Amino acid sequence: xxxxxQSQPEMSVQEAETVTLSCTYxxxxxxxxxxxxxxxxxxxxxxxxxxxxxxxxxxxxxRFSVNFQKAAKSFSLKISDSQLGDxxxxxxxxxxxxxxxxxxxxGTGTRLAxxx
Amino acid sequence: NAGVTQTPKFRILKIGQSxxxxxxxxxNHNYMYWYRQDPGMGLKLIYYSVGAGITDKGEVPNGYxxxxxxxxxxxxxxxxxxxxxxSVYFCASSYDVPGGRIQPQHFGDGTRLSIL
Numbered sequence: 058x059x060x061x062x063q064s065q066p067e068m069s070v071q072e073a074e075t076v077t078l079s080c081t082y083x084x085x086x087x088x089x090x091x092x093x094x095x096x097x098x099x100x101x102x103x104x105x106x107x108x109x110x111x112x113x114x115x116x117x118x119x120r121f122s123v124n125f126q127k128a129a130k131s132f133s134l135k136i137s138d139s140q141l142g143d144x145x146x147x148x149x150x151x152x153x154x155x156x157x158x159x160x161x162x163x164g165t166g167t168r169l170a171x172x173x
Numbered sequence: 174n175a176g177v178t179q180t181p182k183f184r185i186l187k188i189g190q191s192x193x194x195x196x197x198x199x200x201n202h203n204y205m206y207w208y209r210q211d212p213g214m215g216l217k218l219i220y221y222s223v224g225a226g227i228t229d230k231g232e233v234p235n236g237y238x239x240x241x242x243x244x245x246x247x248x249x250x251x252x253x254x255x256x257x258x259x260s261v262y263f264c265a266s267s268y269d270v271p272g273g274r275i276q277p278q279h280f281g282d283g284t285r286l287s288i289l
Contacts, residue, residue, distance in 0.1 A: 061215075090275045092277060099282075100261065100282060100283045101280065101282055101283075102216075102263060102265070102280035103280075104277045104278075104279075107277055109274070148215050148216070150215075152275055154275065160206070160218045160221060160231055160232070161206075161216070161218070161278060163215030163216045163217070164215050165213070165214055165215050166213075166214070166215055
């Protein structure tokens with residue numbers, strides 16, 4: 058079974074600075090997908106960024122980028138120029154194509170607070 | 174497009190009561206999912222469906238039932254509500270082609286359910 062670990066329950070960052078949220082996972086699969094979802098106080102689950110394991114290039118979406126280290130099974134999220142609206146819970150999620158079927162496996166989340 | 178719509182947004186049940194959480198999507202997605210999110214935790218998959226007439230258990234299916242008679246609708250039924258089912262429930266959908274790229278899941282706004 059796949060597991061996803063987020064070792065930072067809470068993080069804090071000053072507005073306009075950069076913060077990195079860590080995520081590690083365990084899998085025996087070679088082809089899979091990784092996601093970061095944001096959950097603001099409104100409770101919506103919003104897709105931030107996705108990475109396909111067979112792609113070596115790290116995904117980037119505006120101020121959000123990932124550091125994907127396949128051998129280390131690490132998938133960290135970097136938020137540059139942090140904004141107050143980035144305050145939210147962030148969940149790392151894994152989805153494989155074989156043994157895990159079609160389900161997303163989530164980590165326990167990191168609560169990010171952006172300070173003005 | 175409305176995306177994924179869940180009703181109700183909030184509900185309080187007494188122990189032993191039953192209810193159905195409604196979920197509908199207008200994106201013609203073939204895959205649909207039900208998750209629960211307990212306080213301070215990530216999402217756990219209850220049931221999922223890869224198409225009309227097909228459902229399968231996720232990680233925590235006990236105490237729940239689902240049906241998928243149409244592509245659009247994927248209701249979740251609680252037959253005998255228990256305090257352990259107090260949680261926030263999310264419905265999600267995606268369009269996936271077997272063997273193709275995995276697509277991100279689109280989430281509803283959630284239903285907060287309390288069992289007293």
